[in-house]
Every structure is written in structure tokens, then in C-alpha cells.
Amino acid sequence: MIQIQCKETLYTYNLYHITKAFFPNAEIKQCVDAEQEPLVRIELDDGSCFLLDAKEFEENQKKEDAQEKKKIVTKMVYRFLSEKTGQEMAWGMLTGVRPTKLAMHQMENGMNEAQAKAFLQEVYCVSEKKAGLAVDIACREKALLSKLDYLNGFSLYVGIPFCPSICSYCSFSSSPIDVWSPRMDDYLKALCIELHHIAKETEGKTLNTIYIGGGTPTTLTAKQLEKLLNVVDELFLNEERGAELLEYTVEAGRPDSITKEKLEVICRHSVTRISVNPQTMQQKTLDLVGRKHTVQAVKDIFHLARELGFDNINMDLIAGLPGENAEDMRDTLRQIEELSPDSLTVHSLAIKRAARMAQEQPVRDLHTEITEMVEDAAKTAEKLGLVPYYLYRQKNIAGNFENVGYAKADKAGIYNILIMEEKQTIYAAGAGATTKIVLPEKIKTENGKETNLIRIENVKNIEAYIDRIDEMIKRKSN
Helix, strand or coil: CEEEEECCHHHHHHHHHHHHHHCCCCCEEEEECCCCCEEEEEECCCCCEEEEEHHHHHHHCCCCCHHHHHHHHHHHHHHHHHHHHCCCCCCCCCCCCCHHHHHHHHHHCCCCHHHHHHHHHHHHCCCHHHHHHHHHHHHHHHHHHCCCCCCCEEEEEEEECEECCCCCCCCCCCEEHHHHHHHHHHHHHHHHHHHHHHHHHCCCCEEEEEEEEECCHHHCCHHHHHHHHHHHHHHHCCCCCHHHCCEEEEEEECHHHCCHHHHHHHHCCCCCEEEECCECCCHHHHHHHCCCCCHHHHHHHHHHHHHCCCCCEEEEEEECCCCCCHHHHHHHHHHHHHHCCCEEEEEECECCCCCHHHHHCCCCCCHHHHHHHHHHHHHHHHHCCCEEEEEECCCCEHHHCCEEEEECCCCCCHHHHHHHHCCCEEEEECCCCEEEEEEEEEEECCCCCEEEEEEEECCCCHHHHHHCHHHHHHHHCC
8 A cells, every 4th residue: 555644735636646647556545634744755565755854845945835836746756756666657747637738828928839848848747759749739729729719709518418328437427328218308408498598698709619518419319409409509500699600519429329310410400520439449348348339330320421421520539448459459540540530539548436447447557558559549640631639638547648639630629629728618508517617817716716717517417407407507697
């Protein structure tokens, strides 16, 4: 067991996740004791220990604010663990999910690309390769986001929290459709009530992107899907409001939920982008993780979507699924290359505590395998003419890697960038959906922190969402 003891809660989050990155399978016990002498004490399984004297540290860093102190302590622990294990983490001491946001911020404050890259390497110990990737993507994001109206614009997210089955690695707010089908109409009714309220709240504002996600939106019947898209059209895509729309995505997702009739419904509306997400093209893996579809079904649905005229199709893959090695990933990538999607999102497996997989088996040490998988995916994307356009990380991600979206020059998912960079307000409807209001100026919160981002969360429980829809609406009222 690894033990982490801190004098202040300020350091607990970063130190836990940095330690977990180096020792993914270790049991880690963490506590805060304001009376202890050291500021930080970390004892590893082999008995070796990191100690940081509180008085000496405070004396040396008395001019620094709390956030800078946290950064300094995190770097000290990172270097200790790196020396003990002989490893360097690709993303260094970063524990946050948005590396590109750091690069973007530095360039907006006057740094050039080379300086921003050096900043990530020197300040956060990010590898040269990953620092370059983050800066390259930040530059592309900056160009894409320049088309948006930050001050008076907004984006819309609509959540459908149902799936045909729940994958073993999933921790999202999704529920099996066979359990909830009797209440789907009730859910849609509540969702449409919330959408009407959002339409009123956003009168006079410019709508830039729409994203219908989940869950799996195509778990709705064709009739229910038509009803939902008609409401979106009526409220947000009329002559007064639809002129500035840059992107409209429906995350069709699971092939076992997609039919020709549903694709035809989507086709009749202003949808510009869909996803058909296999996660892998290995049948053995699909069966193992609970995906109730075949590899052939992925291909059939993809070709059907092309025949119906969809010219912006995304596909998602996951590197590091159970039982898969680099050769399996290469075979998956070969089959994806034959389909030639317009964008490809490559996730590194992240197992959260809520996922069934996390409760059934330990996280494997996949650093070498995932390195190959991620690099092979990048090569395949390049062959397809796709360039990296957005990037994010997750806690408990295998091998401490990242998720990268690749796309053709004119097919990048703008909403995906917005959800990471948090530069434009996103109004969100549905169970478990989070509205993010971006303010023009920072305000002080109750705990004294400054922020220009206000989060308004809907309840995750579907029954509660339906029963308390008036409360969800009231939370968003001006």
C-alpha cells in the first residue's frame, strides 16, 4: 500500500493522481492531518519515502500564492516518483483534462508556438512530443473558434441518457433502453419543456452549434427522434435563429441502435455531422465488453449512411480495451482505413470507479502497448488526410495518455473543441446534462475563487429529472 499524508487539502488531488499515474494498480491510502510536521509525506511499497518540511517550504515559497505552491509541490513529487521508477510520464505532472487550454492561454498572452511548447516542457515536465501535439492542436482550435461569437453566441447540448446495453468500461449517466422504454415518452416530454425554456432564455443570442449526445440518441424510436428534431427545428432553426449555425451533430453511436428509418429521419433535418462508433473492429472484444453488435454491422451502417448522403461521419475507437494488443489495434485501424471516415476520435481507455470493469479487474499496465496503439492510430489518421484538432485527458486513463480527435480540414467537430476550451456558453438539456455559462468578466465565488464559468447541473436520475423538470428550468433562469 502507498500512503500519502498531507498537512493541507490543497495538495491531495494532484498528489493522488500523479502517484496513481506511476502506480496504476497500487492501493493508495490518503489522509489530511493539519497537526503533522511535514507538509507532505509519501511512503511507497518498498519503504522509500518522500518528505517535505512544512516550515522550510513555507519560508522558501512565502511570496507564492496557493496555486503556485501546489504546482511546486506537484513537480517535486513528480520528480521523486520519476526517479524511483525510472519512468517519465508523457504528460509530465499534468493532472487536468485540458492540456491544450494551457497552450492556448499562453499564446493568447503573447507567446509564439515555440515558446508555448517550451513552457509546457519546462513548467509541467511534458514530453517534447506531447507538448508539440498540444500546441499544434491549440493553433487549429484557435483558427476554428475565431468563427464564433463568444460574447453573444451559444451552443446547445441535448442529452439522451439511454443505451442498448451498458458497456463494461462505461461510467456515463446511461441507462439500458429495455428498462426505460415505458418512460421514454415522459422523458421526451420533460426534455422538450426544458428546450422551450432554453429557447426563451437565449432569445436574441446567436446559435453556433448543436450536439445531440448521450447515451445513444438513436435508442429513440424513429417517431420519437422525429418529434425531438422537429422541436429543435421549431425553436432554434427557424428563419430568425438558424442563420449562424455552423454545425449540427447527432451522435448516432451504437450500430445496434441505428436503422435506415432513423438515418432517414436525421437526413430530413439540418444535421451536418453524425457518429458511428465501433470502439473496436475485433468481434471478440465487442462481445467481451458488452457491445451488442457485430463488426459487419458497423460496416453496413457506415455504408448505408454514405448512401443516404452523410458526408461528415465520425468514428470512435478505444486503445487498451481488455484482451487487445497492438496487433489487434492495427487490424482495427486497417478496417477503419477501408471505410475512410471524415473524422476519427481515438480514446485511451479510462476506467472510473463507477464502471463495471473497474470493479471486476485491476487496471493493466498498458504503457508500451498503448504507445504503439496511439502512434499507429496517428499514422492511420495521416494516411486518411485527417489532422489532430482537439485533445483531452481523463482521470484513470490507461498509460497516462490522452484522447485525440482527427478530422479532415473542413470536418472538425467545433462543439468538441468548445466543450474543452470553455470559451462559449453551452446550454444543456436532459438528465445529467451540465450547462456552462461563460461570463465576459470573472466573478468571485462563495469560496473566494475567481471564475468566469458558471456550471448549472441537471440531476442524473431519470425519474428525478422527469418529476423535477420545473426545478431544472428554474436553475437556468436569469
